[in-house]
Amino acid sequence: MRHISLLGIVVVALTPMLNGGTLMRRTKKWLSLVPLTLALVLAGCSGGDGGDEPPGGGEPDAQAGGAFSVSSSEPEAFAPTSNCYSSDCSQIINLVWTGLLQVDPETSEQQLQMAESIESEDGQHWTIKLKDGFTFNNGEPVDAASFVRSWNYTAYGPNATQLGFFLANVEGYDDLQGEKPKAKELSGLKAADDLTIEIALTKPFSQLPLVLSYAPLGAPMAQACLDDLKACNEQPIGNGPYEFSEPWQHNETITLAKYADYADQDTAGLADEITFKIYADLKTAYRDFQAGSLDIVTPDPSQTPQARTAYPDQILEVDSGSYAYFGFPLYEEAFSDVRIRQALSMAIDRQAIIDRVLDGRFIPALDVISPFVPGSREDACDTCSYDPEAAKALFDEAGGIPGNKINIWFNNDGGHEDWVQAMAQGWKNDLGLDYEFKSQPFTPYLAALDTRSTVDGPYRLGWLPDYPSPQNYLDPLYGAGSTNYGDWKGPEHDQFLELVAEGDAAATVEEGLPAYQAAADVVLDNQIVIPLWFGKTFIVTSENVENVEYSPTNQLLLAEVGVTS
Amino acid sequence: MGRYAVRRLLQFIPVLIGTLFLLHYLTTLSFQFNGNPVRALFGDRQPPPETIAALTRAFGLDDPCLSQPGNPCVGMFVERVGGYLRGDFGVDFNLQPVTDLITRAAPVTLRLTLLAIVFESVVGILAGVIAGLRKERFADNLVRISTVLVISVPIFVVGVLTQIIFGLYIGNWVRDRTESETMEAIFSISYQSDHPWASLIIPSMVLGATSLGIIARMTRTELIESLRSDYVRTARAKGLKPTRIVGIHALRNCLIPVVTLIGIDIGGLMAGALITEGIFNIPGIGGLVFRSVRTGETPIIMAVVPLLVLVYLIASLLVDLLYAVLDPRIRYE
Amino acid sequence: MSSSSPVTEAPGAIPPETPVRGRGPTSGSIWKDARHQLSRNPVFVVCSLVVLVVVSWALFPQLWTSLGKLECDININRTPPSWFPGKTQPGYDADLDGYVLGTTTLGCDMYSQIIWGARPSIVVAVIVTAMTALVGTTLGLVAGYYGGWVDTVISRITDIFLGLPFLLGAVIFLALLKSQSIWAVILVLVVLGWTQMTRIVRGTALSLRDQDFVEAARAMGATNGRIILRHILPNALAPIIVLCTIYVGSFIAAEATLTFLGVGLKPPEVSWGITIAQGQDFAVAGFPHLLVFPCIVLVVTVLSFILMGDALRDALDPKGR
């Protein structure tokens, strides 16, 4: 499964992999989006575990030059960049385009790139001044018009871009929607002069810069590109440290070379050439790595044990913030008793499943908030540890489940079968509960969940946070948002909503934490879901490359990768 | 024969329309009962309805009949076929024209298929001849058992094992010893676009393995029968060399059904490449259709599958015509 | 004939276009001779024994294993049996007692999984073969005997389904069905599998239609139905039976392949295909026994069916003596 994070979206594309893909296949990178709320939520989010990486800022000591290769999946599109939604795709956009600003990987501070300044008096009207001297690969200057052009294209309804709705709060957005829109350009967007962009929003929104730092959305568009989108898609015209050295070899390779005229030496790349080899199946990629023809690879989960044995010193494993859980259809009589829900949670030997089935690529969840973000606790959930006796006692006390059989719901194209079966087998062994799988492809699965009545048993879901805030693990999952498929309501739910609102209203994240934690407790005490585990990313690097690092926002910093002779 | 060919060509039309409608109805039902696949692009989070609507419209899935379960959407079908006649095959979920996807994938699959056919024909016929000549002896039993083996071992097992043995073990050994890029490409793990033929050799062997077994078995049976025939006895009485008797007189007759088999196989191989393509990371037709089935990208299914049916039909027509060439006793009216 | 599809291929031993030789009216002696010849054919005897054993696994799994269908312990998963050669991955090298073939990906006893897995595999194969034979024989006889527009319509429909590549077709149908029960798999395999049988039976019927004994029956005023049932069918039976044995073998393999592609049977069903599909990723990355045992069983079973079909064909073919 490809988890693709957009600002606020976990896009779980159906697996392109032959074997149904595997759990959390592409969880590795949070997109550049993440920073968005980093700053929003705070300054002090020292992030997940950045680990002991070299001190920040500029160039690490890795040497320049050379070439290396990375495994990737087929990107969606480069023209417009706003159709690019997978992490593998935006990884490439990050190298080929430079947007207005980025969030510094180490310090989480906003670093202006194309922008000279981004200012607003009221949070509603913004003025962006651009630096002079930057050019696209084809020589066009990177000017105000190039950004306006890009966003107008993105927002225009009939263009059907995936990210268009990110601009929904720009004035005039609604006029661009529908089958026959009233306007072709956002009325709130203007290039006042060559280097000045003026943006008018429908209401104040202080995080606009962070939204714009999301590379696929913030990338400018050359006029030549708009004139011939098709050509531009095959041979993108960017303004970043790297450029396509040959047209996009679909499903085969994308080769980037350093863009000679790139004006900002601080963010220029190290290696001369980066090749993305596109794979439909990660297993093949790893075997190519074994054969020495790849430098950075994400092995298939099944290859993890072997990779650990074969390349113990070349593995990079970082918390990713992804979160797997099972929800309950609370509208079903059988699951209305909290003791049943607790019993089911306690009858899962999370550690054993992680160790034996998932090959240690996860950590057991003892909270609904990932340790990746502040506010997570290691003892929040009393009923998330394996305790078969207590589970059985509780289960019997509550009178069990009618028919002594449950249907387990999950999508069958994400490689979840094995661990779901291991989990269900645990229920059978410990609670004597029979089970049946209601697994189906993602589309009908979501349709079934959307009805909030079809699903009659625990259902699997995963979450990849959009920004590292405890709030992001709470509100979108159980709040008034859309993934409350279990239809949780009633006084506890009201209490939960109040607590989240209280946290949201706090001045800083730190101050909001107690409220968020209390909200999490409401979820856990009522066992609204069964928290399972939090993910880790797992990559293997060859001896050919050095300084392969993840940013605290969980992005692979490819421009900083050096090539050893 | 000309009139026969024309009549057969005309019969393609109902078959193709039938295939198209079958696929259209299946995908329509899937949409009606499984829901809008566009929704799944956004995963857990519900995007604004206008975004879903815009994308659905762009993908040509906005026909109101798609929300009426059971409705065969004939109007939509007519519209679609009309589009095909104008050369418009729709776009995928990345808004790439389906024709582009096919023109990119088809040559690769075509190369793979060609290599597979060469491999299965040459090795299959050779093995069959050896087995036929050494009937009931060691070579025969070896060929018989090993051909049944390649038929009965699931192709995905054969594929992965081949990849590991040839690509990794033998491949690493080769890479240590040669500078030849072609050799390295032959023993590479995955498809190399720089070596569009060499790197397809081993995958084509995997792809052709199953048919190879069938061809070998068939050649063997036919050859044994042929060697018992009167005309082979005549050829012997003519004082011809054994190689000529087997190679010209006997084999020429055996080849008729074998060629039929190979011809019909062309269509199957192109599509059957699905698993092989997946294992060796070959960006061909099989993977394209598989992906589209998974994501619900109807335009791809609707364009590629009838194309494969067409390839099959043309192949079987060619085979039938070839049959008449190979066997002068057959005449088509 | 599609190379990717085990189903359409294996029976290829009898090519669809092979003209089926018209035989005279079947006499009991062909079958008697065949029985005599088969009982002395060691290959046939061994293969029948294998088939018998596998069928008994499917019918009475409890006779062969005391373990239940899914008695698994994930704490000992992926462990090869102690006698298994080769290096074991650290953490999976437990010296297990009572697990002669080690454990599966989910920690079930490999041996009992194989025994329990026989039933769905065999059930799918047998039912699909029976249905295919029924549909294929009926349509083939009707098309071949009546000819004309009936033949044209049936043949064109056959073309549509023959042209649909088997694996792709199955993937499409199963994805659209969205149900992955054993019945869905059976349905899809039948929908895509009837064509070959139809073509072959049609060919036989076509060649028999003008034979003297059929003419004679017609001259004596037999109805079409009676001619088909009493004269054509018995003579077409031999190739049908041979095809069926080959079909059973290849449908077993087809089930495994579909399961591998993620559109076949699903846990908690236990089938060989599932065991292989679950194990194969890990098998090639350090746990070979996960693939070796179920594959051997699958291959030996399929092999047995196919070789049985071969022997049967040789025995029934008067020219082969």
Next chain:
Amino acid sequence: MPESDILQAGTPADSKAVASLYFDTTAPLLDVQELRVDFQTKEGVAHAVNGVSFTLEAGRTLGILGESGCGKSVTAQAIMGILDSPPARVVGGKVLLSGVDLLTLNEDARRQIRANRIGMVFQDALSALNPVFTVGWQLGELFRKHRDFSRKQAKQEAVRLLDLVGIPAAGQRVDDFPHQFSGGMRQRVMIAMALALDPNVIIADEPTTALDVTVQAQIMKLLADLQAERNMGLILITHDIGVVADVADDICVMYAGREVEKADVYAIYDSPAHPYTQALLESIPRVDMKGQQLASIQGLPPNLTSMPSGCAFHPRCRFARERCREDTPPLYTVTPGRLSACHFFQEVLDS
């Protein structure tokens, strides 16, 4: 053997010339001595040919007569060296062609004897001709492979041969396929093929069986004419005693893999010296015996794997006595040049 060595050395083109150097022109053209052929079957060893001897001189015609399964065709194929082995195996005897024992030659030398020195006409021309090649190609092949002719030359030869055997419009028919010819024409093509390289001996194995009576006569006449014209030795194998009557000089009657009577054609027709020959003669319809019951031979030929003891014919013989069950009759000399394998040949002659 020196002969074989040199034969082996010869190239196809000159093989005949080289080989002929060692052929003894004074020796009989074809001298078969005590030929024995066994077949390995599941039921056991079948003695298909059980010590057959005969001699053929140039310009003469030998008819070999017998029911199906009596070993006629096997004898012919053993002479040609085209038996399928396994299951067949020549286990004894000699086949001397102008003094050279063919059985001792290596396969390559034997191959060159075929068509060059011994030609063969097969029974069913439709199946004996390769269905997928034109007759011209099949005829020309002989010249291309044995004489190194070019394709064009070979085709000319083919036309000439077709013309020779009386196929009308040979120049056009040369590009036709066997199935496009009528039965008689096909048989003519077969004969042309046997004649092509001017062999010394032609073996015609039931050349007229599948043809209707008028065509039969034409074919037999063609064979006889060609034989006379070229002074070849002709072996005519048939079960039809009527066919050989007009053409053959000598007759050899075979039963169960053995010759049972050998004589010139007049003697045999006049008064057979073996009950089997007698029975065969009685089974042909004759104009002068119109209205009478047509006799047929009782019973079936014996199973070659379990031959009856003594005389193989005794279970079907009306003259059979105790002795016939015990003693295998040798070939008695009835009159000089006339042999019969019957203890009671005199009795048969007299009847």
